[in-house]
Amino acid sequence: DTGVSQNPRHKITKRGQNVTFRCDPISEHNRLYWYRQTLGQGPEFLTYFQNEAQLEKSRLLSDRFSAERPKGSFSTLEIQRTEQGDSAMYLCASSKGQGGNSPLHFGNGTRLTVT
Amino acid sequence: EDQVTQSPEALRLQEGESSSLNCSYTVSGLRGLFWYRQDPGKGPEFLFTLYSAGEEKEKERLKATLTKKESFLHITAPKPEDSATYLCAVHPPGYALNFGKGTSLLVTP
Numbered sequence: 001d002t003g004v005s006q007n008p009r010h011k012i013t014k015r016g017q018n019v020t021f022r023c024d025p026i027s028e029h030n031r032l033y034w035y036r037q038t039l040g041q042g043p044e045f046l047t048y049f050q051n052e053a054q055l056e057k058s059r060l061l062s063d064r065f066s067a068e069r070p071k072g073s074f075s076t077l078e079i080q081r082t083e084q085g086d087s088a089m090y091l092c093a094s095s096k097g098q099g100g101n102s103p104l105h106f107g108n109g110t111r112l113t114v115t
Numbered sequence: 116e117d118q119v120t121q122s123p124e125a126l127r128l129q130e131g132e133s134s135s136l137n138c139s140y141t142v143s144g145l146r147g148l149f150w151y152r153q154d155p156g157k158g159p160e161f162l163f164t165l166y167s168a169g170e171e172k173e174k175e176r177l178k179a180t181l182t183k184k185e186s187f188l189h190i191t192a193p194k195p196e197d198s199a200t201y202l203c204a205v206h207p208p209g210y211a212l213n214f215g216k217g218t219s220l221l222v223t224p
Binding site: 004031033040041042043044045048050055056058091093103104105106107108109 | 119149151156157158159160161164202204209210211212213214215216217
């Protein structure tokens, strides 16, 4: 169990540019989540995958955000036409099983700064 | 609407000074209450899951308890290495965990 891996750890981009983040979950975990966290706040849910299917998206998720999980393994989160308000820590988490109560295991996040 | 409120926002303790963190919640159909620890620049680290009122779980100096409206994280004789932000999250029906804003704990020698 090598844990959830996220890359890059830090990303600085100019407003209007597109960015893509990658998450490699724990290998036997079929569930994958993306969260966003800003300073002084708890993580905020963005989207959820079970295997390769995207089953839930936050209503707060702008159409500039898109996520994929091809083949039910790693996942990518893309932000198009970035805005300064997108600056945050983007966290990926994974969990195992069919039930709803499995604890989430988080990666150490990608910190995005939009200038 | 599901809500999670943590208090206090920040807490400073001396080493050995026991205290409790509070997590109040309103959720329809609770499927679990989770406590996480988060160190600066890192992702949250899972501590406990509680499912029903009256349940308690312990790990080293930490003990989590649950009632129908709130959960407490008791810290007994804390050490400086317990300094972190402690996050509470609830699992309503659906897939997402809803997190509170956290309590930032500082334990001084």
